[in-house]
Amino acid sequence: MAAGADSASCSFLVNGQHAEAPEADTLLAALRDRLGLTGAKLGCGEGACGACTVLVDGEPVRSCQRTAGSVTGRRVTTVEGLAGPGPDGSLHAVQQAFALEGAAQCGYCTPGMVMSVAALLAGEPEPGDAAIDAALAGQICRCGSYPRIRRAVHRAAALAGGAPSGAGPSTASTPEPGPAAAVHDGPDDDRWGPPLPGAVHYRPDRPWDLSEPADRDYFGALGDGLVVVLGPPPPGQWNTSGGSWLHVAPDGLVTGFTGKVDVGQDNRTALRLLVAEELGVPVARVRLAMGDTDVCPFDMGTFGSRSMPDAGQALRVAAAYARTLLPARPGERRLELVSGQPELTPAARWRQAGHPHLAPGTRAAVTGARTFVSDLGRPDIWHGVVLRPPAPGAVLRDLDTAAADGHEGVLVVRTPELAGVVAADLAAAQAALADLRAGASWDIPSAPSDGDLTDFLRGHPSEGTQGGRWGGPFLHQQGSAATALESAAVRREATYTTAYIAPAALETRVAVAAWDDDGRVTVWTGTQTPFPVRAQVAAALAINEHDVRVVVPATGGGFGGKHAGGISAEAAILARHAGRPVRVHWSRPEEFSTGTLRPAAVIDVSAGAGSDGTLSGWSFTNINSGAPGIWTPYRLADQRLEYQPAASPLPQASYRALAATANNFARESMIDELAHATGTDPVQFRLRNLADERLAAVLRAVAEHVGWEAGREPIPGVGVGVACGLEKDGRVVSVAQVVIGRDRRVQVTGLITGYECGALVNPETVRGQIEGAAVMALGGAMFEEIRFTDAMITNGAFSSYRVPRIGDIPPVEVLLLDRPDLPSAGAGETPMIAIAPAIANAIFEATGRRLRSLPLTRDGLLPD
Ligand code: FES
Ligand code: FES
Numbered sequence: 001m002a003a004g005a006d007s008a009s010c011s012f013l014v015n016g017q018h019a020e021a022p023e024a025d026t027l028l029a030a031l032r033d034r035l036g037l038t039g040a041k042l043g044c045g046e047g048a049c050g051a052c053t054v055l056v057d058g059e060p061v062r063s064c065q066r067t068a069g070s071v072t073g074r075r076v077t078t079v080e081g082l083a084g085p086g087p088d089g090s091l092h093a094v095q096q097a098f099a100l101e102g103a104a105q106c107g108y109c110t111p112g113m114v115m116s117v118a119a120l121l122a123g124e125p126e127p128g129d130a131a132i133d134a135a136l137a138g139q140i141c142r143c144g145s146y147p148r149i150r151r152a153v154h155r156a157a158a159l160a161g162g163a164p165s166g167a168g169p170s171t172a173s174t175p176e177p178g179p180a181a182a183v184h185d186g187p188d189d190d191r192w193g194p195p196l197p198g199a200v201h202y203r204p205d206r207p208w209d210l211s212e213p214a215d216r217d218y219f220g221a222l223g224d225g226l227v228v229v230l231g232p233p234p235p236g237q238w239n240t241s242g243g244s245w246l247h248v249a250p251d252g253l254v255t256g257f258t259g260k261v262d263v264g265q266d267n268r269t270a271l272r273l274l275v276a277e278e279l280g281v282p283v284a285r286v287r288l289a290m291g292d293t294d295v296c297p298f299d300m301g302t303f304g305s306r307s308m309p310d311a312g313q314a315l316r317v318a319a320a321y322a323r324t325l326l327p328a329r330p331g332e333r334r335l336e337l338v339s340g341q342p343e344l345t346p347a348a349r350w351r352q353a354g355h356p357h358l359a360p361g362t363r364a365a366v367t368g369a370r371t372f373v374s375d376l377g378r379p380d381i382w383h384g385v386v387l388r389p390p391a392p393g394a395v396l397r398d399l400d401t402a403a404a405d406g407h408e409g410v411l412v413v414r415t416p417e418l419a420g421v422v423a424a425d426l427a428a429a430q431a432a433l434a435d436l437r438a439g440a441s442w443d444i445p446s447a448p449s450d451g452d453l454t455d456f457l458r459g460h461p462s463e464g465t466q467g468g469r470w471g472g473p474f475l476h477q478q479g480s481a482a483t484a485l486e487s488a489a490v491r492r493e494a495t496y497t498t499a500y501i502a503p504a505a506l507e508t509r510v511a512v513a514a515w516d517d518d519g520r521v522t523v524w525t526g527t528q529t530p531f532p533v534r535a536q537v538a539a540a541l542a543i544n545e546h547d548v549r550v551v552v553p554a555t556g557g558g559f560g561g562k563h564a565g566g567i568s569a570e571a572a573i574l575a576r577h578a579g580r581p582v583r584v585h586w587s588r589p590e591e592f593s594t595g596t597l598r599p600a601a602v603i604d605v606s607a608g609a610g611s612d613g614t615l616s617g618w619s620f621t622n623i624n625s626g627a628p629g630i631w632t633p634y635r636l637a638d639q640r641l642e643y644q645p646a647a648s649p650l651p652q653a654s655y656r657a658l659a660a661t662a663n664n665f666a667r668e669s670m671i672d673e674l675a676h677a678t679g680t681d682p683v684q685f686r687l688r689n690l691a692d693e694r695l696a697a698v699l700r701a702v703a704e705h706v707g708w709e710a711g712r713e714p715i716p717g718v719g720v721g722v723a724c725g726l727e728k729d730g731r732v733v734s735v736a737q738v739v740i741g742r743d744r745r746v747q748v749t750g751l752i753t754g755y756e757c758g759a760l761v762n763p764e765t766v767r768g769q770i771e772g773a774a775v776m777a778l779g780g781a782m783f784e785e786i787r788f789t790d791a792m793i794t795n796g797a798f799s800s801y802r803v804p805r806i807g808d809i810p811p812v813e814v815l816l817l818d819r820p821d822l823p824s825a826g827a828g829e830t831p832m833i834a835i836a837p838a839i840a841n842a843i844f845e846a847t848g849r850r851l852r853s854l855p856l857t858r859d860g861l862l863p864d
Contacts, residue, residue: 010072015081023069027061028052029426030068031078038375039079039111039368041556043140043506044588048798050139051506053112054078060119062138079111079368082118094118095366097156098149102358102764105143105772106264107365108506108556113139114366117153126157133807140798142506142557143264144775146809148768202295206546209242209259209298209531218247219333221295225249226325227335230318232298240306242298244314246275246322250331254279254286256318259299259531260311261291263558265769265828266359267307270761273353274312277345278319279326283352291527291552293534301529303560303654305728305826308761312824320344347759347820354820356764361554372554373510373526374585381512384574384582385433386420388594391792392651393445400439407432413577417540418570422578447649447791454497457602457624457646464645473645474627479638481606484617488608490677491617495604496666498625498854499785500597500650504803507556508591513571514581520547521575523568526555536565537572548572559776560654560829561595592796597786598655599648601625601662605670613680615689622663624648629660629833632667633726635691649791656776657829660727661836665781665854668723668837673850681710682722682841690724694756695731698817699724702733702754705815714845717741721841723834729823730757730830734774736838737810740846744862748778748808748839753831754815758822770814770831777835779804783855802859 010023014035021030031037031054040063043051047065054063055077082092091099094117104110113136120127120135127135132153141149208216218227225248232242247255256275262268268288276283289296299311320342325334347354364370389396399419404412410423410432419436423429448456464472485491511525521541527533530550538545550568567584575582586594601624608617618639622630624646632639675685683703690696699722702708708722717740724733737750751774760766783802787795795801840851847862857863 010069012068012071012074012076014076015078021068023067023072025068026064027054027066027068027071027076028063031063031076037078037080037368038371041108041111041372041507042374043108044798046588046797046799048138049506050116050136051109051112053115053139055115055119058119058122060116077115079114079366082114083367091363091366092118093160094121094152094156097152097159098366099362101148101152101155102362102768103145103148103152104362104365105145105266105768106506106555106557107361107370108264108372109139109141109143110365111368113141113149117156120153121157121160125160127153136806140506140803140805142504142559142776142803144772144804145768146775146804146806147771147812149806203549204294207294207549209293209296210546213335213337218245218335222247222255223249224331224333226322226332228318228322228325229335229337230314230321231337231339239310240300240304241310241314244297244311244318246315246318248279248322248326252281252285254281255289256286256315257289257296258311258315259291259293259296260307261302261528261530261552261555263302263526263528263552263555263562266762266765267302267311269357269359270308270353270765271312271315273357273761274316275319277350277353278316279323283357291530293530293548293550298531301532301563302558303528303563305730305829308824308826309729312761316344317342347824350820353761354759354763354818356767357762358764370554372507372556373512373524374507374556376512376524376553376583381581381583382422382424382578383426383429384420384422384571384578384584385429386418386570386584387433387436387440388590390442391444391447391790392649393447393791394442396440397443398441399436401436403435403439404432407435411578412436413574415573415577417573420570420574422574422582449789450499450787453600453649454602456649457600460647462645462647471627474630474641474643476639476641478636481617481619481638481640484638485606485608485619488616489611490674491606491608492670492673492677493604493606494670494673494850494852495602496662496669496852497603498601498662498665498780500600500652501655501780501784502592502595502597502786502801503557503559503561503655504591504798504801505557505559505561508586508588509562509567509595510583510585511567511571512581512583513568513575515575519543520549521572522549522551523572524551524553525568525571526558527552527562527565527568528558528560529563529565532563533565533568537569540569541572541576559656560658563654564596588798589796592786592801593793596651596653598780599625599652599659601659603662603666605666607670607674609674609678611678613675613678613685613688615674620663620667622659625662626659628658629663629725629727633692633695633724634671634689650786650788650793656773657727657832660725660829660833661777661780662854664723664725664727664833665836665840668725668834669840669850669852672721672723672837672841672844676844683708684710686722686724692726692731694819695724695726695733698731698733698754698756701817702735702752702815705754706735706752708735717846719842719844719846721838721843721845723837723841725830725833727830727833729825730755730827732830732834734834734838736835736842738839738842738846740843740862745860746782746843746857746862748782748810750810750813751778751835751838752813752815753834754817755827755831756817756819757825757827757830759820759824760816760818761824763816763818766816766827767814769827771812773828773831774812774835775804775809777832778808778839781836781839781854782808782857783859785855
């Protein structure tokens with residue numbers, strides 16, 4: 001195992017084997033870069049996220065905060081060494097429990113979590129929730145799997161029989177079945193395509209989506225069988241998916257192709273289930289190629305909860321055609337181009353879909369075998385770092401590269417697009433970058449600080465400058481809101497604001513670029529939009545789009561924040577200049593300052609109601625954050641809805657649920673205010689005014705489930721709030737309970753979300769998405785907030801930007817309503833939107849105070 005040792009090396013045991021590394025290396029760098037053990041992940045580099053956790057003599061340590069020299073002579077255990085060595089490759093009880101509970105989404109935090117839990121159980125075989133929360137307080141799961149992680153710890157304790165042996169192998173002899181009726185299926189990790197840069201893999205001469213179907217070498221890539229190609233939807237029909245193709249091998253193995261990506265949300269399992277249903281084959285016989293621009297159909301991107309409605313439908317149609325075509329000539333090479341709408345299997349007749357299935361690949365996540373973008377490597381990859389402006393909009397006036405050029409073993413790259421450094425050694429690249437930074441002078445525009453933001457956004461309207469993606473100003477008028485408001489028995493006006501918040505995926509943005517001898521570049525990156533990124537890279541390099549391949553390997557979370565292709569272009573440019581593969585891996589501060597944020601919002605609402613609790617008059621203006629979710633699900637003859645874009649001082653773009661969270665926060669807070677003002681119970685007020693019967697049905701179901709009592713006696717310091725919303729064809733109702741301490745600490749003590757998104761394809765995935773959305777939304781509701789001075793972010797680190805941790809999370813309950821009679825909608829975003837107003841309304845019940853700004857608290861305390 002020894003590798004790369006030099007005169008200042010040290011030695012220690014890693015997973016029972018002798019290892020050597022330079023003693024000045026961080027332990028994390030030694031494990032990953034020198035020993036090839038990538039189970040320990042880089043999430044922050046400052047000891048604040050736990051992704052890098054390993055055991056040293058059985059104790060959990062943050063390997064990014066220790067030098068290799070500090071573990072000289074000691075015993076280091078990484079997640080790769082936790083299992084076995086049983087003859088059957090048995091998992092450690094903790095790994096087994098995490099897999100059985102489906103306690104991983106993207107899986108990036110999972111190795112660190114597993115190691116911390118293994119250490120906990122070694123010392124405390126049957127921990128309670130408080131002990132679990134304390135042990136995992138330093139770990140971040142940005143996907144919000146905390147409820148499942150807690151369950152997994154209890155399950156691991158049970159599996160291990162209360163006597164785990166810590167760092168050593170501790171396997172359960174009798175595996176228990178998974179969570180209620182959920183099943184594992186499919187290969188352990190069914191990603192199709194090249195796993196590593198430079199590995200031998202199939203590569204067409206030209207991307208399939210840019211070739212005629214007859215010119216695509218399907219059979220060369222896939223072997224004999226039937227290929228069904230569904231082309232893009234007809235012009236004029238908006239759809240994010242450019243069709244699908246499907247291969248059925250003579251042995252029955254089915255490979256579907258979609259341009260969507262799976263960055264942890266597990267749309268993969270649901271899409272496989274849809275194919276399996278239409279073809280009538282076991283889902284374990286269906287694999288998916290996703291997000292590889294050389295072989296997948298074009299796709300606009302994985303956003304807007306469009307995987308089920310767009311890609312799911314395209315794959316279903318191709319599979320349904322394949323079913324009708326298969327019996328004719330099985331086993332031949334046969335290419336069929338199809339279009340139109342075949343008869344699809346109704347959801348009511350589904351046998352596999354509609355039942356819970358755990359994601360394949362969970363075993364790989366818990367053992368550290370899952371290879372993320374940041375784990376991709378081969379010896380000749382160099383590191384690239386890029387000079388960043390000190391503030392948004394800063395323009396480079398002058399750059400003196402002499403000092404940076406003087407560093408040995410580095411290449412300074414200066415192009416019209418970027419200035420950066422490439423080197424074999426990351427520390428050497430960073431040292432040269434520091435000199436490059438010192439040689440730069442900038443023109444920095446004046447810009448506001450967070451305290452001035454509301455006035456700034458009001459005073460800087462724009463025409464919508466987000467690359468046209470969110471459109472320009474929007475105005476909808478129906479009847480006369482002004483007249484209705486004048487005559488309303490009860491009228492309220494209020495302004496709501498939301499702060500900028502960061503997606504903060506645990507894996508920061510990474511791209512690895514490698515050029516082939518024939519002038520084609522391949523970029524491996526965790527993007528949600530591989531095809532638009534292909535176009536961006538081609539434009540940045542002034543090459544043909546045919547000559548760019550973008551591949552999306554396992555990715556440590558996205559949350560709407562990994563759309564832009566800038567990092568891919570950076571890696572490709574640096575690789576071209578270096579003449580070798582280059583990896584660009586943003587640091588956590590870069591992720592905060594160079595990545596994009598959820599837009600801040602200023603929302604003005606005027607609303608009226610009759611004394612009987614009937615809405616009459618609604619005026620709603622969103623400044624800056626966007627129009628999604630601006631439509632009201634309530635009956636309102638007189639309404640005025642407006643979206644006014646503004647010149648944002650910070651870079652902003654997509655974020656999970658985008659503006660729907662802000663717009664629903666404002667609307668559902670105001671609805672609650674009107675309910676109280678008219679003396680109407682908040683649930684009854686909503687039911688009286690809702691125009692959407694499906695949403696009303698969810699509200700009734702949730703109210704019954706929680707035993708909602710109109711006119712219940714208030715309990716001092718305790719509040720329960722409700723909110724609802726309709727977005728992307730999903731219907732959501734959330735109920736929150738809060739307790740306010742004497743010290744003004746606000747504790748959310750319970751969250752329940754009811755959700756209906758048509759026919760449930762994989763209830764397990766939907767549940768996981770709702771739980772994760774509740775956790776993520778709780779952060780934005782309670783404490784997440786980007787702070788900035790003169791547009792420079794001042795809390796761009798996990799030690800200062802607070803994200804939800806396990807101790808922040810109350811019991812999270814999910815109530816699913818299945819509607820097999822309706823088309824399936826997504827579940828990744830809409831469950832976000834009712835959490836913040838439900839908490840705000842609960843705080844009102846507990847305190848009588850209306851809090852109208854997100855985050856609602858100041859680091860968990862009621863504001864003054
Ligand atoms: S704690 Fe080490 S990477 Fe975050
Ligand atoms: S599963 Fe925890 S960060 Fe994604």
